Amino acid sequence: HPPPRHNGISLAGPGxxxxxxxxxPRPGLTARVRxxxxxxxxxxxxxxxxxxxxxxxLCARQQGAGLVLQFFVGLLALLGGSSLARxxxxxxxxxxxxxxxxxxxxxxxxxxxxAQTLVAVSARLTNTTQVDALCRDLEVRYLANRDPxxxxxxxxxxxxxxxxxxxxxxxxxxxxxxxxEALNRRHAREHVFSVTDEEGRPAxxxxxxxxxxxxxxxxxxxxxxxxxxxxxxxxxxxxxxNACLAGSGRERFATIAGNSAGLAEIxxxxxxxxxxxxxxxxxxxxxxAMAHPLNQPGLDARGAGLP
Numbered sequence: 001h002p003p004p005r006h007n008g009i010s011l012a013g014p015g016x017x018x019x020x021x022x023x024x025p026r027p028g029l030t031a032r033v034r035x036x037x038x039x040x041x042x043x044x045x046x047x048x049x050x051x052x053x054x055x056x057x058l059c060a061r062q063q064g065a066g067l068v069l070q071f072f073v074g075l076l077a078l079l080g081g082s083s084l085a086r087x088x089x090x091x092x093x094x095x096x097x098x099x100x101x102x103x104x105x106x107x108x109x110x111x112x113x114x115a116q117t118l119v120a121v122s123a124r125l126t127n128t129t130q131v132d133a134l135c136r137d138l139e140v141r142y143l144a145n146r147d148p149x150x151x152x153x154x155x156x157x158x159x160x161x162x163x164x165x166x167x168x169x170x171x172x173x174x175x176x177x178x179x180x181e182a183l184n185r186r187h188a189r190e191h192v193f194s195v196t197d198e199e200g201r202p203a204x205x206x207x208x209x210x211x212x213x214x215x216x217x218x219x220x221x222x223x224x225x226x227x228x229x230x231x232x233x234x235x236x237x238x239x240x241x242n243a244c245l246a247g248s249g250r251e252r253f254a255t256i257a258g259n260s261a262g263l264a265e266i267x268x269x270x271x272x273x274x275x276x277x278x279x280x281x282x283x284x285x286x287x288x289a290m291a292h293p294l295n296q297p298g299l300d301a302r303g304a305g306l307p
Contacts (some may be wrong), residue, residue, distance in 0.1 A: 176255075
């Protein structure tokens with residue numbers, strides 16, 4: 001939980017409603033709509049639909065249409081006008097209730113040492129052509145989000161199979177590992193870090209940065225699927241990754257390519273699927289949001305997340 005005296009609680013956290021109530025004893029229309037968004041959207045959609053239908057029925061009546069024809073015109077107008085009313089309601093909702101901004105730290109000058117972040121892209125490997133496409137996309141995400149404390153991982157499973165291993169597995173795994181190593185050779189660089197020596201004096205340290213990593217899990221038998229698959233699929237991938245970052249799950253991965261040193265220093269993980277892009281500098285902003293005091297996770301005595 002955030003510190004009880006943190007001013008962000010009243011500005012962007014659970015204390016915002018109480019602060020608004022104190023500053024606005026008589027909330028306006030926007031505030032009332034914000035407290036019941038679903039009911040307001042349903043009521044607005046119904047009202048606009050009825051207005052559209054009534055307008056068309058009135059036009060048909062002015063043109064001399066009988067009651068039966070007016071009835072069918074109204075029925076068709078209700079069906080067609082509902083889509084238009086929903087679109088208009090959504091547009092008005094975006095005006096009246098813009099999405100709440102997430103508080104975040106300013107990492108515009110770079111991600112700090114205590115907020116190192118891993119971008120993990122989940123995928124199932126099927127053939128070498130797909131592997132090449134996955135690595136190309138991983139490189140594009142890197143080029144749009146360069147930071148010495150940001151790393152990119154292809155978190156992969158092999159395709160489902162009827163046996164634990166397939167004849168083409170070895171060649172495809174070697175191809176994937178080679179593609180990751182090629183990315184590291186292409187983009188590896190030395191970075192100068194500011195550190196503190198044993199006597200507390202500021203110093204610099206040079207470190208070779210290899211940003212790309214492959215973590216590939218073996219297949220396990222699944223009774224429900226009646227096939228050899230990656231355990232738990234994507235949820236299992238992330239659980240095994242978290243265990244690996246915590247220092248106790250490296251054995252869950254059959255193949256590790258790239259520089260795996262320093263994984264214990266990773267604090268945040270941005271989990272993506274293979275079809276999700278990572279816009280320019282989005283990783284820094286996401287890391288900044290995760291590092292903000294208001295967004296820190298709360299754990300109970302057993303280590304489980306609090307609601």
